[in-house]
Structures are given as C-alpha cells and as structure tokens.
Amino acid sequence: MNRKQFIQSRGATCRNWTWSWSFINHDEQFVIFGAWDTEREKERAVILREEWEFSASHKKQPGYTQAIEHIGFILQGYELFTFNMVHAPNPDNPDVAVIKDFERRLDHRFLRKEGSVWYADFSANTFPDELPVSGSYIEGAKKSITVNAYERDPGARQACIRHHGVVCKCCGFDFEKTYGEHGKGFIHVHHIRPLRTLGEGYQIDPVTELVPLCPNCHAMIHRGNEASPLSVDELRFLMNNLN
Structure with a gap:
C-alpha cells in the first residue's frame, strides 16, 4: 500500500x-x-x-x-x-x-x-511525567520510533485523583478554593517512578505510584536533575526549612 x-x-x-x-x-x-x-x-x-x-x-x-x-x-x-x-x-x-x-x-x-x-x-499534557495515565494500568509499553516514547493510560490519572483528591500533596494548594469553579478538578499528577525506568507491561499502582501536585511543586521536583527528581518529602522539607 x-x-x-x-x-x-x-x-x-x-x-x-x-x-x-x-x-x-x-x-x-x-x-x-x-x-x-x-x-x-x-x-x-x-x-x-x-x-x-x-x-x-x-x-x-x-x-x-x-x-x-x-x-x-x-x-x-x-x-x-x-x-x-x-x-x-x-x-x-x-x-x-x-x-x-x-x-x-x-x-x-x-x-x-x-x-x-x-x-x-504525543500527549494532551506535555509536562514531564504528567499522566493525562484501566484495568491493571499497564505502563511503560514502548513504541518503536526514533526514540522511545511511553504509552500512558488516562485511567490511572483518574484513579489517582479519586483516591488522593485534587489538592497538592506537597504544598496543599487547592485550585478550586482559589479560582472557584474555573479551577475545579485542575491538578498535575506526578509519576513517582520516571516512566523511562519502567519496563514493558509494567502494572502501575495509581494509589502508591502517582501523586497529585500543583504545577509549581511539580516543576520544582523535576528542576535540575531530570534523571533523579526530588521526592515529595524532599521538596516539602526544603519548603518547611525556608518558612
């Protein structure tokens, strides 16, 4: 053809x-x-x-x-x-x-x-490791193209939000409280283990391996060392020591 x-x-x-x-x-x-x-x-x-x-x-x-x-x-x-x-x-x-x-x-x-x-x-949300992420939530299935991209299942994002809510787990920011109806439901979802480290067919746990973060905290976690991003606890420690 x-x-x-x-x-x-x-x-x-x-x-x-x-x-x-x-x-x-x-x-x-x-x-x-x-x-x-x-x-x-x-x-x-x-x-x-x-x-x-x-x-x-x-x-x-x-x-x-x-x-x-x-x-x-x-x-x-x-x-x-x-x-x-x-x-x-x-x-x-x-x-x-x-x-x-x-x-x-x-x-x-x-x-x-x-x-x-x-x-x-490739994704509706282009923020690093942001999961726009069914069943068993299979992550990390590689597509064979010039460089490896990773398939993402939006169902895992929704499962994470159902469990954790939409308040930032690092700083506590709530978009709905600040922006009203316009901000309702908005949050980034951070993949604790970088997608590139997952093997093919890896079954993700959206409760323990995904966490909701505001865009600021999400950016700070990834800033500087993408290969080894900060943990949520490490970023929270930095915030608490400055305040």
Missing part, C-alpha cells in the same frame, strides 16, 4: 499527492500530517515550521499553504493524527523531500505551537 492508498483508506484527501504532507477528512473531521523521523523529539514531532513556507531556492511551497489551512481546521476542533515517515536525502534536489518508507498507522496527537514551530504532541 503506497502513501496515497493509505491516506485514502482513511477517507482523507489533499490538493496534490506529490507535494502534500497534510491531508483532511471533512466527513469525520480530522487532519493527518506526515511526521519525519528527522523532526521527532522525545514526546512530540514537528509537523510544520514557518521557515518551510519557502524552499531553499526561495520558491513558495504549496504544501505549506495547504498545511496552514489544515491547521486552521484543527484549531476549529478537527482531530489531529500523524503517521511516521522515514526521510531519504536527495542531494540532487534539496527542495524535494523523499520518503524512504512510512508507517501504515495513524497516531492520535495534540497540536501545539512554540514560536514558529507547530508540534504534534
């Missing part, structure tokens, strides 16, 4: 099958972007850069104009999906990107823009 057949099998289309890297299905309201392996980071993939508007020879790229239109539909509520593409160098014509191969699978992603770059985030 070639790329055109793969996209059409999902009910999506584009203006031109040669230069398009984004596709749309209006009936089911979703957009598909191809994501290059060379543009992938740990928990997200670049799907569009503003600098891609023009080629190396300063020609306007029609694929860019179409991609901007498709992003507009995502901002209006269409879902975003991506498929992974393997890039092949083309020294004879650097303006033309060559697809060596691609994964015939769509992944649900979440649109985010930072500066002049549009990203397809």
Whole structure:
C-alpha cells in the first residue's frame, strides 16, 4: 500500500499527492500530517515550521499553504493524527523531500505551537511525567520510533485523583478554593517512578505510584536533575526549612 492508498483508506484527501504532507477528512473531521523521523523529539514531532513556507531556492511551497489551512481546521476542533515517515536525502534536489518508507498507522496527537514551530504532541499534557495515565494500568509499553516514547493510560490519572483528591500533596494548594469553579478538578499528577525506568507491561499502582501536585511543586521536583527528581518529602522539607 503506497502513501496515497493509505491516506485514502482513511477517507482523507489533499490538493496534490506529490507535494502534500497534510491531508483532511471533512466527513469525520480530522487532519493527518506526515511526521519525519528527522523532526521527532522525545514526546512530540514537528509537523510544520514557518521557515518551510519557502524552499531553499526561495520558491513558495504549496504544501505549506495547504498545511496552514489544515491547521486552521484543527484549531476549529478537527482531530489531529500523524503517521511516521522515514526521510531519504536527495542531494540532487534539496527542495524535494523523499520518503524512504512510512508507517501504515495513524497516531492520535495534540497540536501545539512554540514560536514558529507547530508540534504534534504525543500527549494532551506535555509536562514531564504528567499522566493525562484501566484495568491493571499497564505502563511503560514502548513504541518503536526514533526514540522511545511511553504509552500512558488516562485511567490511572483518574484513579489517582479519586483516591488522593485534587489538592497538592506537597504544598496543599487547592485550585478550586482559589479560582472557584474555573479551577475545579485542575491538578498535575506526578509519576513517582520516571516512566523511562519502567519496563514493558509494567502494572502501575495509581494509589502508591502517582501523586497529585500543583504545577509549581511539580516543576520544582523535576528542576535540575531530570534523571533523579526530588521526592515529595524532599521538596516539602526544603519548603518547611525556608518558612
């Protein structure tokens, strides 16, 4: 199955099958972007850069104009999906990107823009170790891509909140008390054991291995040494010794 057949099998289309890297299905309201392996980071993939508007020879790229239109539909509520593409160098014509191969699978992603770059985030919440985390809550199942990302089950987050509530376990901040209805239910969920240390099929305990934290405490726990973040008790000790 070639790329055109793969996209059409999902009910999506584009203006031109040669230069398009984004596709749309209006009936089911979703957009598909191809994501290059060379543009992938740990928990997200670049799907569009503003600098891609023009080629190396300063020609306007029609694929860019179409991609901007498709992003507009995502901002209006269409879902975003991506498929992974393997890039092949083309020294004879650097303006033309060559697809060596691609994964015939769509992944649900979440649109985010930072500066002049549009990203397809792997998770709705991009904070480090934040679980947007069924049954036995299997964590750590690796997806085979350029770097390993870890699948996260949102059910574990909800189980953690049902048990612990939505008040920060470090500083006691309650978003609902401060912001009223607007802040109701808002909290980060911290994974006590970093996801990258978990093996495939690891069964997480949302009561003992997840803890609700406000964004400030969550950031402080991860600050400085991501490989060995502070424990909640260690951060609480720092806070108490300063007050």
